[in-house]
Amino acid sequence: MILGLLKEHGKENRVALLPEIVKTFTDMKVEVLVEKGAGENAFTPDGDYEAAGAKIGSRADVFKKSDVLLQIQPPADEDIQKIQKSQVWISAFNPLWNTDLVKTFLKDGVTTFSLDLIPRTTRAQAMDILSSMATVSGYLAVLEAASKLPTFFPMFMTAAGTIRPANVLILGAGVAGLQAIATSRKLGAQVQVFDVRSAVKEEVKSLGGKFVEVEGATEDKAAGGYAVEQTEEYKQKQQQAINDIAAKSNVVICTAQIPGKKAPLLLPAEAVERMKPGSVIIDLAASTGGNCELTENDETVIHKGVSIIGQSNYPSQMPMDASKMFGKNVLNFMKLMITEEGALNLNFEDDIVKGTCITHSGEIYNERVKSLFENK
Helix, strand or coil: CEEEECCCCCCCCCCCCCHHHHHHHHHCCCEEEEECCCCHHHCCCHHHHHHCCCEEECHHHHHHHCCEEECCCCCCHHHHCCCCCCCEEEECCCCCCCHHHHHHHHHHCCEEEEHHHCCCCCCCHHHCHHHHHHHHHHHHHHHHHHHHCCCCCCCEEECCEEECCCEEEEECCCHHHHHHHHHHHHCCCEEEEECCCHHHHHHHHHCCCEEECCCCCCCCHHHCCCCCCCCHHHHHHHHHHHHHHHHCCCEEEECCCCCCCCCCCCECHHHHHHCCCCCEEEECCHHHCCCECCCCCCCEEEECCEEEEECCCHHHHCHHHHHHHHHHHHHHHHHHHECCCCCECCCCCCHHHHHHEEEECCEECCHHHHHHHHCC
16 A cells, blocks of 8 residues: 655644654555655655655655645645545545535545544544644643733742733633643632633633533533534523623633634633733634634734634644654554554544544545534
């Protein structure tokens, strides 16, 4: 099997595999063909890949010769037509949101796997790119908030008086939210956390955060740890609680998302207007509409003195470690599909392989994506 590693397009600085992971693939008798310059934005020269046993080629070479095509982002429009029916495409292309791309893959009969839909089971934890990348996002969100805030994060006792610690509100206690709690506490801030899932309360408290409880939340154990849609009555109580706490917060970090749907609106314009000038909002859900009503994806909006930063790809800003984590997840996943001889084996009897497969032979394999299309 030839595994083709493509250079990312647009503003993406990560690369799907670093040389240390490439070496593991070559030890598994997999030939790795790397596009020239694929790792340069992650500070990894072509020579490092060659030293790990990979071959370097042009983009055209990678598309022409590879059995499996690998990158992080969805394919660019001009690349879709280059993917052959006999090839397998692997990336994170958010098929629950990017339905037009799924339709194109279906029409073209391409076999595709979307790494952001790897089942969230105990066995699949070592392959979970969402958790890996959310760790980076939660960490960097706090650092950016701290750098933009016109006040200190920690409390200081000085000859000039006492500096009070920053108040941070974190919306959503998934992996990104939990990392944001830990980082905020390390920097000395006081942290309050809101999440509709009561199961995360103990995790929040163990990290030093105060859990904001609003009674009446709907929870679904079948949702795989994700938040689910709530009743209107609950949303009103939730909104009032968030608005009141946000008004007293210096920083709000928004992380709440629902797979395949627009991000829940948790911070309306009226709540932003109650915040103090100089306050900072970091919205990690910007790419799916944002938790803040005023968020613009990949933009910073200043509204009545409050900075609203829409940033959904912090991992690209930490390309070395983010690439390292992503590549290890990819390796653990692809081990399920590589034989001892280094050949590709699409074993759809394996629940992780089947659950991550989006299209194959003109059919949709992932049940959540399939149900989305059937309900349209």
